Amino acid sequence: MDEKFTLKMRDPKVVSDTRLLGDFAVIYCRGNHAGAAKAPLASDGATLGVYGHKPPMVCDRCADLLTYAEKRRAYCSRDPKPFCSHCDTHCYKPEQAEYMREVMRYAGPRSLLHGHAIDGIKHVVEGRKAKKAAALRGAATPDREESR
Numbered sequence: 161m162d163e164k165f166t167l168k169m170r171d172p173k174v175v176s177d178t179r180l181l182g183d184f185a186v187i188y189c190r191g192n193h194a195g196a197a198k199a200p201l202a203s204d205g206a207t208l209g210v211y212g213h214k215p216p217m218v219c220d221r222c223a224d225l226l227t228y229a230e231k232r233r234a235y236c237s238r239d240p241k242p243f244c245s246h247c248d249t250h251c252y253k254p255e256q257a258e259y260m261r262e263v264m265r266y267a268g269p270r271s272l273l274h275g276h277a278i279d280g281i282k283h284v285v286e287g288r289k290a291k292k293a294a295a296l297r298g299a300a301t302p303d304r305e306e307s308r
């Protein structure tokens with residue numbers, strides 16, 4: 161854990177993004193890895209208290225994903241950060257990107273019932289803006305689940 165990571169994990173925007181991912185991973189893990197042993201996340205972010213007193217209870221695989229996601233979020237060079245699905249910088253490795261998409265697809269709609277309705281609305285609004293901006297640039301708009 162270096163200084164940049166520690167500093168970033170104190171940024172309220174980074175904290176809320178990271179917590180949201182933690183909530184998503186819990187919803188996904190509960191629904192898809194019901195048989196797997198779960199433990200409170202013991203990542204660097206959790207050590208720094210990003211998730212508050214109750215770190216997400218997830219299986220090993222989901223814990224790895226969250227640990228990876230914390231790093232990607234902390235070292236994101238975009239400011240302000242666009243939603244990852246609308247970003248043209250692909251900072252995730254393909255395997256983790258696919259796993260994260262799966263988590264988002266599963267937990268996104270379900271999270272609306274868990275107090276994340278506002279985040280969901282923001283995502284749709286930002287998605288439309290990103291699509292428009294891409295169209296204006298003449299770039300091909302990627303055919304993605306959330307832009308349909």
Ligand SMILES: [Zn+2]
Binds near residue numbers: 188190196218219220
């Ligand atoms: Zn899991």
